[in-house]
Amino acid sequence: MDLFYLKNAALYQSYVDKVDPTEPQAHFSNVPLQATEEKDNDNPNMTISVRIRPMLEDDIASGFPRAVYPRPHDSTAKHQTIDLHDLYNHPRRPRPILRSSTHKLQKVFDAGASTAQVYDEVVRDLVLSAVKGKLGTLFAYGQTSSGKTFTVTELQKLAVSELVDRQAELYITVVELSGNVAFDLLKQRERIAVREDASGTTRLVGALDQRVSGKEQAVELLEKAMSFRRAAPTLKNPASSRSHCICRIRVVQPTSPEQGYLYMIDLAGSEAARDVAEHGPETMRETRDNNVSLSVLKDCIRQRALAASSKKKVHVPVRGSTLTKVLKHVFDPKVSQECKTVVIACVNPSLGDVSSSKNTLRYAELLGKMD
Numbered sequence: 366m367d368l369f370y371l372k373n374a375a376l377y378q379s380y381v382d383k384v385d386p387t388e389p390q391a392h393f394s395n396v397p398l399q400a401t402e403e404k405d406n407d408n409p410n411m412t413i414s415v416r417i418r419p420m421l422e423d424d425i426a427s428g429f430p431r432a433v434y435p436r437p438h439d440s441t442a443k444h445q446t447i448d449l450h451d452l453y454n455h456p457r458r459p460r461p462i463l464r465s466s467t468h469k470l471q472k473v474f475d476a477g478a479s480t481a482q483v484y485d486e487v488v489r490d491l492v493l494s495a496v497k498g499k500l501g502t503l504f505a506y507g508q509t510s511s512g513k514t515f516t517v518t519e520l521q522k523l524a525v526s527e528l529v530d531r532q533a534e535l536y537i538t539v540v541e542l543s544g545n546v547a548f549d550l551l552k553q554r555e556r557i558a559v560r561e562d563a564s565g566t567t568r569l570v571g572a573l574d575q576r577v578s579g580k581e582q583a584v585e586l587l588e589k590a591m592s593f594r595r596a597a598p599t600l601k602n603p604a605s606s607r608s609h610c611i612c613r614i615r616v617v618q619p620t621s622p623e624q625g626y627l628y629m630i631d632l633a634g635s636e637a638a639r640d641v642a643e644h645g646p647e648t649m650r651e652t653r654d655n656n657v658s659l660s661v662l663k664d665c666i667r668q669r670a671l672a673a674s675s676k677k678k679v680h681v682p683v684r685g686s687t688l689t690k691v692l693k694h695v696f697d698p699k700v701s702q703e704c705k706t707v708v709i710a711c712v713n714p715s716l717g718d719v720s721s722s723k724n725t726l727r728y729a730e731l732l733g734k735m736d
């Protein structure tokens with residue numbers, strides 16, 4: 366596929382240059398996405414956003430044009446729109462044709478946006494929730510090399526800095542979930558158990574809950590934890606994280622009777638098993654397990670949103686994966702502590718990654734919809 370895109374890069378660019386996104390276009394896929402026929406999830410405690418990373422030198426050097434284009438932001442609109450342009454080898458046409466799709470999301474950060482801007486617009490609210498004794502949860506989702514780790518690492522530093530400035534007492538836990546097995550990254554990747562106690566609360570048995578008292582100490586601790594994260598090469602990223610990484614910051618405030626929690630989760634890459642097929646059965650098994658947990662995560666987020674707006678009893682399948690068991694508090698309608706959730710879907714804008722980007726944007730759209 367890469368060769369097809371590279372061979373037709375000039376033709377593709379000539380098509381894209383002619384697109385006027387304000388005009389209805391024949392090449393826009395006229396089959397409505399399943400997601401667009403569903404009701405919006407208007408849960409005020411849930412924000413679904415997209416971050417498009419810049420084209421990197423390597424992407425440009427390999428000759429791939431850009432495929433993902435956000436439309437100019439209209440501050441009166443409920444959603445922001447992204448156009449995605451793909452090239453399609455039509456069997457009855459002499460030349461490949463453009464096939465585009467449109468995706469609507471609550472918040473879109475284009476390649477020029479800084480992590481500080483992402484923090485200010487969607488993450489600070491979570492941090493302030495934790496300061497007030499509530500729960501804030503951030504998920505970064507996307508294909509390999511789309512910028513999840515880059516984004517979460519920077520956001521963790523900004524969050525810790527704000528929490529220290531607010532004189533909160535902080536305790537940090539960093540756990541990696543590889544398939545269904547958990548490891549403590551603050552204890553040099555020691556294996557730990559995930560168990561449910563008699564009250565139904567999921568416990569990370571044996572995980573360190575490290576007190577930190579200053580910004581430098583916190584950043585050093587997080588960097589050290591990240592150095593223990595398991596990585597393996599994918600076709601797109603030589604040091605791809607093949608696991609979910611959960612960073613939990615417990616916030617104790619003398620002024621608040623309840624302790625708050627901030628969870629920042631760098632999810633495993635959502636790539637198809639074929640993208641890691643060269644890397645052995647172990648990596649493929651992990652990829653399959655990770656994809657199952659990402660699918661269960663989607664169901665939990667959607668069902669949780671439905672539970673918030675429905676009087677009927679809604680089943681949220683938290684037990685479907687270790688990831689969602691650990692994050693039970695986010696999804697359990699019975700949990701009384703208020704919980705805000707932000708999803709950042711990360712996208713690599715290159716044409717070489719267009720089909721994964723389409724899947725990521727569809728996943729993000731589905732999260733913002735209800736059955």
Ligand SMILES: Nc1ncnc2c1ncn2[C@@H]1O[C@H](COP(=O)(O)OP(=O)(O)OP(=O)(O)O)[C@@H](O)[C@H]1O
Pocket residue numbers: 417418419421507508509510511512513514515516599602604605606607633634635711
């Ligand atoms: N906003 C950005 N600005 C500049 N460079 C970025 C940005 N986002 C990501 N990158 C760069 O893109 C590359 C891939 O990013 P990163 O490792 O965060 O991807 P990932 O989604 O975590 O990948 P994987 O799932 O394979 O671990 C890195 O070299 C990173 O520095």
